[in-house]
Amino acid sequence: xxxxxxxxxxxxxxxxxxxxxxxxxxxxxxxxxxxxxxxxxxxxxxxxxxxxxxxxxxxxxxxxxxxxxxxxxxxxxxxxxxxxxxxxxxxxxxxxxxxxxxxxxxxxxxxxxxxxxxxxxxxxxxxxxxxxxxxxxxxxxxxxxxxxxxxxxxxxxxxxxxxxxxxxxxxxxxxxxxxxxxxxxxxxxxxxxxxxxxxxxxxxxxxxxxxxxxxxxxxxxxxxxxxxxxxxxxxxxxxxxxxxxxxxxxxxxxxxxxxxxxxxxxxxxxxxxxxxxxxxxxxxxxxxxxxxxxxxxxxxxxxxxxxxxxxxxxxxxxxxxxxxxxxxxxxxxxxxxxxx
Numbered sequence: 001x002x003x004x005x006x007x008x009x010x011x012x013x014x015x016x017x018x019x020x021x022x023x024x025x026x027x028x029x030x031x032x033x034x035x036x037x038x039x040x041x042x043x044x045x046x047x048x049x050x051x052x053x054x055x056x057x058x059x060x061x062x063x064x065x066x067x068x069x070x071x072x073x074x075x076x077x078x079x080x081x082x083x084x085x086x087x088x089x090x091x092x093x094x095x096x097x098x099x100x101x102x103x104x105x106x107x108x109x110x111x112x113x114x115x116x117x118x119x120x121x122x123x124x125x126x127x128x129x130x131x132x133x134x135x136x137x138x139x140x141x142x143x144x145x146x147x148x149x150x151x152x153x154x155x156x157x158x159x160x161x162x163x164x165x166x167x168x169x170x171x172x173x174x175x176x177x178x179x180x181x182x183x184x185x186x187x188x189x190x191x192x193x194x195x196x197x198x199x200x201x202x203x204x205x206x207x208x209x210x211x212x213x214x215x216x217x218x219x220x221x222x223x224x225x226x227x228x229x230x231x232x233x234x235x236x237x238x239x240x241x242x243x244x245x246x247x248x249x250x251x252x253x254x255x256x257x258x259x260x261x262x263x264x265x266x267x268x269x270x271x272x273x274x275x276x277x278x279x280x281x282x283x284x285x286x287x288x289x290x291x292x293x294x295x296x297x298x299x300x301x302x303x304x305x306x307x308x309x310x311x312x313x314x315x316x317x318x319x320x321x322x323x324x325x326x327x328x329x330x331x332x333x334x335x336x337x338x339x340x
Contacts, residue, residue: 003156004080004117005038009180010142010151013063015119018042020077022052023062027076028124030193030205039159046169064135074128074205078119078136081209085115086155090219113177113219115153118189121208129205133186140182140212150179150217157221175221185212 005017013019017038024031044051044060055062055073066072090113094106121136123129142151156173164172190209 003039003159004083005159006042006156007080007117008154009139012139014136014139015078015080017079018044019052019062020079020122023055023076024122026054027074027128029076029122030207031079031120031122039156041160041163041169042156046166048166064132069131071125071127071131072135074123074125075132075135076122076124076128077132079122080117080119082118083115085113086221088113110219113216114183115177115180115214115216116211117214118209118211121210123205126205129208133188133208133210136186136210136212140186140214142181150181153177153180153214153216171224174224176224177216177218177221179217180214181217183213183215186210187212 005015007013007015021038050060052060055065055075056067062072062075062077064072064075090111091108092111093108096104096106098104121129121132123132142148154174154176157175158173160169160173187210188208189211191206192209193206
């Protein structure tokens, strides 16, 4: 199960019960008993920072401290009471009932993770508590505006019993949720005490119970990145990086003698660089719509039988009608043989 004694959102520490324990003694609060969950083995050494003293410490200042706002020193921090949604496994399947009984199970889908946090706002004065509530609202905005759709939420999955060094502790137990954004709050759900109710902020402060809701678009709890391969790049004789090239000198222009030759056709693959469309050929001109040889008929057979010109014949005949060699006009011809 994920713990609630430490949270960091967008690289800014939001909850740290180890820091809060120290500030309740140095800053003060109307809270009589600190009953928040803590981890004895989680100290400032795990985060690799100096020991906590006061919010305005020059060696280890609080993340909310502002030298221009005196009330920032009067804010002690947040004590988380409950976190819901971190222990759920965010996978769901849909089941469709069959007509003849049974059902069809759909594919598994990873749903976004909804995280609800309940906490107390503690401080030595009501002005310090009000400043802390305003600071929390600004931090939880993260980068959820513009092109950014969420930030990283860092916490720990458990509290180990043995004392571990910082690298081992963080490598084993630190977890990160990605693309997390605030969707509701923080809003005040309860108020305890009368330090601010009587208008005497200098003598005490109210204890505010607040709640806010965040959604992780990527629901998985990621460990720290693991180094797989680390290679030192080779250096040239003068200490500069080596510029690797791929072809011998003199084959193509370029600053590097072995640089890759520019491809003149590379622009053709760009969809924005389209060549002009060639003109379409026009329809061919029609010069002869019905050209063919004249058909054979009675006139042709009679001319063959009559023989050469001047030959004797007993009758004349009218040639049959035929088509011209080119065109559709018709002609009539008569062949007559004469007696000598």
